[in-house]
Amino acid sequence: MDHSRLHRPFDDPAALARRCTLPAPGDVQLWLVHLPSQAGCEPLHTALLMNAEMQKVNAKATAALRQAALASRATLRMVLGGLLGIPASEVAFTSGHHGKPALAACHRSRIEFNLSHSGDYSVIAVTDGQAVGVDIEQVRPVPEWREIAASHFSPRERRVLEAGGPDAFFALWTGKEALIKATGDGLVDDLPSFDSAAEPGASRWEACTTDATGIRRWSLCTLDVPPGYAGCLAIEGALGQLQFAPGP
Incomplete structure (x- = not known):
């Protein structure tokens, strides 16, 4: 993918809405947003968010983090508003027992979504009714990678990392995060208890988790993200096509 085409502002909700189409069952629509290109869109983006969302944005520690959170959240609203056929400012959210965001019941929609941002990029994943999680991470030195692995990774994940x-750390970390976010059921309480690692060289693979309903089966895949980043997606059931949505 030509990542340079992402370097444009998301400053026209109507134009973006025209590009929003609900993916087919099993497919995933992805929006990759270059956050520095959203500088100058703050008045528009601020107008789309509710007061509670702005409080979370303003609680970020630095101006860069506040701008990234604002642009990410506003773009999510524009995408979901386009899919629902309503203004972005009218999208209503709720959250699950463990805090995973979801569309409010008033929309009567099957749409599932997830959002992640790191460094200069955010990524939004959308499905038609399948639980989904996505993670993007800016690759950086992690001197304590062995210590993190010992407390967060399964035995097999630790073997893959060793x-x-x-260099394998962020590939494993994004897979773990994407799967945790997809389940939305608090697996974070026992991270080493489940395995999300791929076989060496695999770009798509499967994983299983267990909850009160029984065994849940997941499909994971690495994402085509810009150099210096790692990304992974997890979706419940079989994974069809990945559709990187065009910019505005």
Whole structure:
């Protein structure tokens, strides 16, 4: 993918809405947003968010983090508003027992979504009724990678990490995060209890988790993200096509 085409502002909700189409069952629509390109869109983006959302944005520690959170949340609203056929400012959210965001029941929609941002990029994933999680991370040195692995990774994940060294850390971390976010059921309480690692060289793979309903089966895949980043997607059931949505 030509990532340079992402370097444009999301400053026209109507134009973006015209590009929003609900993916087919099993497919995932992805929106990759270059956050620095959203500078100058703050008045528009602020107008789309509710007061509670702005409080969370303003609680970020730095101006860069506040701008990233604002642009990410506003773009999510524009995408969901386009899919629902309503103004972005009218999208209503709720959250699950463990805090995973979802569309409010008033929309009577099957749409599932997830959002992640790191560094200069955010990514939004949308499905038609399948639980989904996505993670993007800016690759950076992690001197304590072995210590993190010991407390967060399963035995198999630790073996994969030892074989791949520190360069494998973010591939494993984004897979773990994407799966945790997809389940939305508090697996964060026991991270080493489940395995999300791919076989060496695989770009798509499967994983299982267990909850009160029984065994849940997931499809994971690495994402085509810009150099210097790692990304992963997890979706419940079989994964069809990935559709990177065009910019505005």
